Amino acid sequence: MIRKTLILLFLPAVLLCQQQSPKAMKVIIDAGHGGYDAGAVSDYGTKEKDVTLEMALLLKKHIEEPSEPPVTAILTRSEDKFVPLIERVGLANKSEGDLFISLHMNASPAKRDNGYEVYFYDSMGDAETAAVAKRENEQDGGADYKDKNNPLFILWDLAQNEFSKESAEASDVIQSALDGALNRNADVSLKLRDRGVKQANFLVLNGMKMPSVLLEMGFLTNRNDEEKFKKVEFKERYAATIADAVRQIRQKFDKKSETTIR
Amino acid sequence: MSAGRKFFITAVAVLLAAAALYFPFKHRFSKRPPALINSGNAGKSVVLYFVNEDGTLVGLNREIVSGVTVLDDIRAIITEESSPQKKSGLLNAIPAGVSVRNVFIDDKQCVYIDFGRVLTERHGGGTQGELLTLEALKKTIAANYPELDSVKVLVEGKEIASLAGHISTREKMKVR
Numbered sequence: 001m002i003r004k005t006l007i008l009l010f011l012p013a014v015l016l017c018q019q020q021s022p023k024a025m026k027v028i029i030d031a032g033h034g035g036y037d038a039g040a041v042s043d044y045g046t047k048e049k050d051v052t053l054e055m056a057l058l059l060k061k062h063i064e065e066p067s068e069p070p071v072t073a074i075l076t077r078s079e080d081k082f083v084p085l086i087e088r089v090g091l092a093n094k095s096e097g098d099l100f101i102s103l104h105m106n107a108s109p110a111k112r113d114n115g116y117e118v119y120f121y122d123s124m125g126d127a128e129t130a131a132v133a134k135r136e137n138e139q140d141g142g143a144d145y146k147d148k149n150n151p152l153f154i155l156w157d158l159a160q161n162e163f164s165k166e167s168a169e170a171s172d173v174i175q176s177a178l179d180g181a182l183n184r185n186a187d188v189s190l191k192l193r194d195r196g197v198k199q200a201n202f203l204v205l206n207g208m209k210m211p212s213v214l215l216e217m218g219f220l221t222n223r224n225d226e227e228k229f230k231k232v233e234f235k236e237r238y239a240a241t242i243a244d245a246v247r248q249i250r251q252k253f254d255k256k257s258e259t260t261i262r
Numbered sequence: 263m264s265a266g267r268k269f270f271i272t273a274v275a276v277l278l279a280a281a282a283l284y285f286p287f288k289h290r291f292s293k294r295p296p297a298l299i300n301s302g303n304a305g306k307s308v309v310l311y312f313v314n315e316d317g318t319l320v321g322l323n324r325e326i327v328s329g330v331t332v333l334d335d336i337r338a339i340i341t342e343e344s345s346p347q348k349k350s351g352l353l354n355a356i357p358a359g360v361s362v363r364n365v366f367i368d369d370k371q372c373v374y375i376d377f378g379r380v381l382t383e384r385h386g387g388g389t390q391g392e393l394l395t396l397e398a399l400k401k402t403i404a405a406n407y408p409e410l411d412s413v414k415v416l417v418e419g420k421e422i423a424s425l426a427g428h429i430s431t432r433e434k435m436k437v438r
Contacts, residue, residue: 085423085427104389106388106391107388108394109317110315110316201429204428206430216390221391
């Protein structure tokens with residue numbers, strides 16, 4: 001009898017608490033390369049694996065700053081060790097993350113190549129279909145090839161993996177945030193060129209069961225880009241900007257699921 | 263038997279004998295698809311792809327001496343693309359010093375280019391660096407051999423996951 005009374009007394013409070021505290025967003029942060037795999041190495045000895053790890057740790061710090069709803073971060077590596085790509089994908093899927101962000105530093109034979117770019121997954125076949133859709137639309141007067149009324153888009157869309165649209169949206173949000181903080185509104189000393197959102201057939205994004213993006217943060221083969229990643233102010237601003245973008249992505253996805261439920 | 267009839271029987275016998283000799287050894291005559299064999303060792307104008315200082319792929323016309331087969335030519339073209347360039351401002355999309363061990367084409371018109379391990383060992387990495395290498399290979403085949411359908415990268419005779427940890431090289435890359 002006493003037990004039943006207690007349950008009846010506390011049940012509404014428990015239900016209310018559950019309604020008021022939304023599920024924390026789980027972000028998987030992947031520091032590219034590591035261990036014997038140094039990734040790209042600059043002419044001055046800076047290693048991609050070190051920059052990505054430092055930025056991943058900074059991003060985790062900024063992401064886990066108190067916010068409502070809360071955001072938690074899981075790292076695929078938190079030290080200088082080699083983690084096979086397939087294990088990174090496995091860890092992310094097993095952790096049931098809401099968003100996967102892989103951090104990398106770019107490299108090119110051309111020293112002038114510079115700036116950041118945000119990628120999301122595209123298998124080669126999908127890229128071809130998208131290219132066809134784009135070409136066909138250009139012939140029809142240059143309409144947006146992602147127009148949902150376009151049958152070619154529907155075909156393209158069907159060919160994408162389950163989370164491709166969310167990945168594209170997440171890429172757009174991160175790119176816009178970086179464009180604002182590091183390109184348009186940044187001092188010359190912190191300015192980084194925006195190379196936009198792109199698609200490619202990345203191994204680490206293949207098989208990911210959540211929206212996922214790969215951020216090439218800057219070029220290690222470009223002296224100016226490399227120097228910026230030695231400045232604490234720049235790295236802090238960079239990580240804080242991505243963390244802000246993650247919160248925007250959360251809100252965007254939440255709104256979408258509310259609309260779907262209605 | 264008339265002379266005409268004798269001539270006819272002899273002609274048929276000769277044809278049958280020729281056929282009997284040809285068919286058992288047919289595979290020797292058709293070892294290389296006829297389209298792959300070059301007509302002579304004349305100079306041939308080809309398009310090679312390099313990276314300019316701004317990071318864009320540029321196609322340049324060059325003359326090569328044709329080999330016996332198209333496969334020899336593809337090997338020569340890729341080797342030239344991985345040779346250090348004397349002209350200032352031109353950079354290698356395919357790492358300098360890479361050897362091409364073998365080239366072959368399957369029945370689906372996919373060209374397999376088997377590189378030495380230097381391709382992955384000396385690759386500078388980065389998504390952009392990998393994309394430039396792969397794009398240069400695709401453009402080279404598309405520009406010089408439009409009849410081919412796709413290209414596949416091998417290293418030391420084996421499929422590789424990627425050049426330096428980013429873009430998948432497990433699939434054939436369409437060039438058309």
